[in-house]
Amino acid sequence: xxxxxxxxxxxxxxxxxxxxxxxxxxxxxxxxxxxxxxxxxxxxxxxxxxxxxxxxxxxxxxxxxxxxxxxxxxxxxxxxxxxxxxxxxxxxxxxxxxxxxxxxxxxxxxxxxxxxxxxxxxxxxxxxxxxxxxxxxxxxxxxxxxxxxxxxxxxxxxxxxxxxxxxxxxxxxxxxxxxxxxxxxxxxxxxxxxxxxxxxxxxxxxxxxxxxxxxxxxxxxxxxxxxxxxxxxxxxxxxxxxxxxxxxxxxxxxxxxxxxxxxxxxxxxxxxxxxxxxxxxxxxxxxxxxxxxxxxxxxxxxxxxxxxxxxxxxxxxxxxxxxxxxxxxxxxxxxxxxxxxxxxxxxxxxxxxxxxx
Amino acid sequence: xxxxxxxxxxxxxxxxxxxxxxxxxxxxxxxxxxxxxxxxxxxxxxxxxxxxxxxxxxxxxxxxxxxxxxxxxxxxxxxxxxxxxxxxxxxxxxxxxxxxxxxxxxxxxxxxxxxxxxxxxxxxxxxxxxxxxxxxxxxxxxxxxxxxxxxxxxxxxxxxxxxxxxxxxxxxxxxxxxxxxxxxxxxxxxxxxxxxxxxxxxxxxxxxxxxxxxxxxxxxxxxxxxxxxxxxxxxxxxxxxxxxxxxxxxxxxxxxxxxxxxxxxxxxxxxxxxxxxxxxxxxxxxxxxxxxxxxxxxxxxxxxxxxxxxxxxxxxxxxxxxxxxxxxxxxxxxxxxxxxxxxxxxxx
Numbered sequence: 008x009x010x011x012x013x014x015x016x017x018x019x020x021x022x023x024x025x026x027x028x029x030x031x032x033x034x035x036x037x038x039x040x041x042x043x044x045x046x047x048x049x050x051x052x053x054x055x056x057x058x059x060x061x062x063x064x065x066x067x068x069x070x071x072x073x074x075x076x077x078x079x080x081x082x083x084x085x086x087x088x089x090x091x092x093x094x095x096x097x098x099x100x101x102x103x104x105x106x107x108x109x110x111x112x113x114x115x116x117x118x119x120x121x122x123x124x125x126x127x128x129x130x131x132x133x134x135x136x137x138x139x140x141x142x143x144x145x146x147x148x149x150x151x152x153x154x155x156x157x158x159x160x161x162x163x164x165x166x167x168x169x170x171x172x173x174x175x176x177x178x179x180x181x182x183x184x185x186x187x188x189x190x191x192x193x194x195x196x197x198x199x200x201x202x203x204x205x206x207x208x209x210x211x212x213x214x215x216x217x218x219x220x221x222x223x224x225x226x227x228x229x230x231x232x233x234x235x236x237x238x239x240x241x242x243x244x245x246x247x248x249x250x251x252x253x254x255x256x257x258x259x260x261x262x263x264x265x266x267x268x269x270x271x272x273x274x275x276x277x278x279x280x281x282x283x284x285x286x287x288x289x290x291x292x293x294x295x296x297x298x299x300x301x302x303x304x305x306x307x308x309x310x311x312x313x314x315x316x317x318x319x320x321x322x323x324x325x326x327x328x329x330x331x332x333x334x335x336x337x338x339x340x341x342x343x344x345x346x347x348x349x350x351x352x353x354x355x356x357x358x359x360x361x362x363x364x
Numbered sequence: 365x366x367x368x369x370x371x372x373x374x375x376x377x378x379x380x381x382x383x384x385x386x387x388x389x390x391x392x393x394x395x396x397x398x399x400x401x402x403x404x405x406x407x408x409x410x411x412x413x414x415x416x417x418x419x420x421x422x423x424x425x426x427x428x429x430x431x432x433x434x435x436x437x438x439x440x441x442x443x444x445x446x447x448x449x450x451x452x453x454x455x456x457x458x459x460x461x462x463x464x465x466x467x468x469x470x471x472x473x474x475x476x477x478x479x480x481x482x483x484x485x486x487x488x489x490x491x492x493x494x495x496x497x498x499x500x501x502x503x504x505x506x507x508x509x510x511x512x513x514x515x516x517x518x519x520x521x522x523x524x525x526x527x528x529x530x531x532x533x534x535x536x537x538x539x540x541x542x543x544x545x546x547x548x549x550x551x552x553x554x555x556x557x558x559x560x561x562x563x564x565x566x567x568x569x570x571x572x573x574x575x576x577x578x579x580x581x582x583x584x585x586x587x588x589x590x591x592x593x594x595x596x597x598x599x600x601x602x603x604x605x606x607x608x609x610x611x612x613x614x615x616x617x618x619x620x621x622x623x624x625x626x627x628x629x630x631x632x633x634x635x636x637x638x639x640x641x642x643x644x645x646x647x648x649x650x651x652x653x654x655x656x657x658x659x660x661x662x663x664x665x666x667x668x669x670x671x672x673x674x675x676x677x678x679x680x681x682x683x684x685x686x687x688x689x690x691x692x693x694x695x696x697x698x699x700x701x702x703x704x705x706x707x708x709x710x711x712x
Contacts, residue, residue: 044530045501145403174402175558179601183667187656201530208658208665228681231661244661246535292662307539309564310584312600313624313663313678318539329662 008071010035010163010195011056016065018051018219025051027219028065033163036193040210042200042242048219049199053165056197057086070162080111085156089168092152095141099132099151102140106159126154129188146177153185157192164189166198170205182208203243207231215239237354240288246316246327249294252356253287260287260353262322266301273348279355288352291316291327296334299345305336319344366390366426367551368397368414368519373423375409383409385575386423391568394549396542398562401572402598407555408523410572414553415444415521428518443517443550445525451496451507458483458492461510468515482510485547486540505529505537513544520545522554526561538564559599563587571595589701593708596620596701602665605675607650609702616705623665625699626677628685629692650675651692654685668693 011033018026025048033039043049054060056067058079066075074082085106093102103123107114114122127133130150135143140151149169156164169185170178186209189196198209206213207227215222215230223235234240240248251268253260259267260274268287279285296317303321310332317336319326321344328344330336368391375384384406391397399407412418414425416437424433432440443464451460458479465475483489486506496504512525525541526534542565545552556562562569563583571578571586571594579591590596590604597603602623609617631651652670659681666677668691675693685691702711 175560175601176402176598176603183602183656183658186658190656204660207661227659227661231659290662307542310587311560311563312587313622 008035009033009068010037010070011197012066012068013052013056014066014068016052016055016067017063018048018055018060019063024219026055026062029216029219029221031214031221031224033195033197036195038189038196038198038209038211039214040198040200040206040212041214041216042203042206042210043216044201044242046218047201047216049201049216050167051219052216053086053167053197053199056163057084057165058082059086080109083159083161084163084165085159085161086165086167087152087156087169089171093140093143093148093155096139098137098139099127099143099154100136102151103127103136103154103158106155122158122160123154126157129157130154130184145173146181149173149181162195164194164196166196168200169198170202171200185209204245207243215242217242232350234288234352237286237288240352244290246291246329248288248290249326251287251289251322251324252284253353254284255282260285262301262324264323266322268299268301268322269346269348269351274351274353276353279353282355284356286354286356288354289346290350292329293347293350294326294328295345295347296328296330296336296342297345299343301343303342303344305338305340305342307338308336317342365392367393367395367428368553369424369426370410370414371424371426373410373413373425374421375406375413375418376421382575384413384420387572387575387577389570389577389580391551391553393551396545396552396554396565396567398566398569399553399555399572400557400559400562400569400598401578402557404574405572406575407557407572411521411523411553411555414519415442416440417444441518443512443515443520445512445520445522447508447525447527451504451511453496456493456495457488457499457507460496460507461488461492461514463511464515478514482514485544486510501530502533502536505533506540509537509540509544513541513548513550516548516550518551520550520552520554522552524556525554526556526558534561535564541565560601563599569599571598573598589710590620591710593618593620593703596703602676604701607672607675608705617711618703618705620701620703621695621699623676623678625696626675627694627696628666628668628677628679628683629694630685631690631692649692649694651690654687654689654691657685657687666691 009032013029013031016026016029017024041049051060055062058077068074069082103126104119107119127136132150135147170181200206210227213227213230214224217238223230223239230239231243237250252263258271260269260271261267301322303319305317306320307318309316314332315330315334317328317330319328371388372386373384374386376382399410401407409418413420416435424431461479462475465478483492488506488510491503526537566583568580568582569586570580573594579586579595586595586599604620604622607619609619650670650672652668654666655669656667658665663681664679666679666685668675668677704711
């Protein structure tokens with residue numbers, strides 16, 4: 008049985024379809040991350056699942072039962088927002104108790120105390136229980152916001168970019184904490200983000216969303232290593248994937264200026280058939296700095312810590328390459344990059360709208 | 365010679381908050397300096413004092429050879445940039461880009477030439493007569509960048525200009541910005557809490573904490589030779605692992621090792637029962653269980669629970685180790701850094 012099943016969901020605002028036929032499922036104990044840029048429809052999707060928006064078409068099932076027309080309060084899902092939305096003058100305890108005191112939840116006071124203590128211990132905010140919410144740091148506020156969802160023991164957690172408003176360092180720490188927490192609790196989660204690092208590390212599966220449509224659903228490794236289209240490939244990876252327009256010349260795929268990139272026989276061409284032109288994608292860590300046939304020149308060297316990122320002038324365009332941190336290079340250094348054919352990806356040209364930025 | 369020089373600069377607010385507690389550093393002409401630190405470290409206050417938006421409580425600011433400490437912002441020739449993305453919706457792209465020049469009273473012909481020039485360099489020429497809402501997100505951001513850097517003041521002051529951009533846009537914008545700054549050679553002081561952004565952009569990084577400077581250095585110096593435990597943790601994603609080391613003389617020592625310098629081997633190690641990692645002459649080792657496996661595409665971070673705490677090891681994306689595995693951790697002694705635990709300062 009799945010915790011959530013979304014089928015053919017359409018949501019229009021005026022003439023715009025914010026969601027344009029969205030399908031995916033969340034397993035009973037599964038963490039699913041919905042990844043997409045601003046405007047992809049992520050928040051509308053969460054609000055629709057929570058019942059705060061009514062879909063124009065499609066169905067929603069929660070725990071195997073149709074929930075499309077169910078009132079938000081009857082869905083038993085918890086939504087955690089990026090802006091925390093706590094009651095600032097109330098204590099942490101008051102904020103945590105609030106959802107348990109809602110009308111219709113006849114919980115005994117002892118049960119309420121027990122749940123608050125349990126959530127506070129899990130999130131390590133026990134010492135903050137009597138502090139007013141407005142005196143908390145951003146990271147503490149987000150823990151409390153999550154605590155308020157946890158105490159309800161909902162059937163499904165909906166996380167709307169919960170780490171977005173935090174400092175980078177705090178985001179990293181809280182991400183690890185939440186991953187451990189969800190791993191331990193084994194609860195179903197839909198986690199929405201525009202941050203690909205969050206998607207790859209938090210998700211057991213990733214739903215890649217753009218302009219209200221699902222581009223691909225897969226494990227983090229599937230969407231990273233076998234993206235279904237250049238649009239998916241571009242959404243994942245830091246530094247981003249290299250995308251080149253290529254054509255088949257003899258037994259090689261070549262760049263526009265004729266530079267030979269990879270042998271036709273070495274690359275999986277199942278997506279392009281016998282087309283003469285294609286879009287080639289290769290991740291920066293799958294390009295070796297030497298061993299290829301086409302000359303390149305280093306334009307920029309960035310030390311990223313564990314490795315170096317080189318920006319090369321290559322075949323009339325730019326190419327990012329990741330090299331070990333002790334690799335000697337400076338602007339002007341001449342290289343001959345070699346693409347690892349096992350990791351080169353080919354798509355049909357029509358799947359590749361022109362690059363936006 | 366220093367182009368920008370801060371000496372004993374301090375700021376105490378009327379409510380008694382000591383935002384900046386006396387800092388010194390200098391930037392050379394054309395240098396890109398990043399002020400890096402968590403919320404509340406004093407980085408933005410420092411930037412605002414250089415801009416003239418805050419008056420220092422003590423200390424001096426020298427810019428291009430002149431003492432500007434008490435000068436109003438308009439008399440300093442600084443270009444202050446908040447965020448790149450916020451465009452005026454009712455103005456065209458050309459008018460948006462020209463806005464800072466009109467405010468500076470530049471003649472129209474000169475303005476048009478300057479806008480045309482920056483638009484050409486950022487590939488915006490065809491968009492100059494459009495309104496922001498007609499542009500893609502990426503183009504809007506490039507317009508924002510163009511507007512931020514169209515003027516050539518003595519110094520660019522940037523306060524988290526990439527703040528609200530989607531993560532996938534940040535790298536491209538960083539590269540654009542760095543390219544333009546290198547071409548224009550305008551000295552730049554840039555504030556961020558994001559260490560990756562700092563590493564990518566800076567000639568030198570000034571790491572701040574609690575109103576004081578922890579370290580000034582190139583990205584690699586700060587990464588490889590952190591001066592304090594704070595820097596070692598703050599820089600790097602994730603930061604250095606720390607281990608309680610043996611006592612040397614009277615003081616306790618903390619050892620720091622980067623996740624990529626932790627090697628993971630299957631099975632129990634010779635020092636598998638809590639032996640201090642530094643006690644071994646050759647390759648110190650610890651053992652434990654993998655409790656978390658974070659995939660990042662290019663690599664994985666394994667969080668390993670040992671008797672000495674949880675350590676993070678960065679391994680290849682296709683490394684065989686799985687969640688729950690018992691592993692042995694080894695460190696290259698040459699890559700282990702030693703800190704005085706009490707002061708947090710680096711030991712030689």
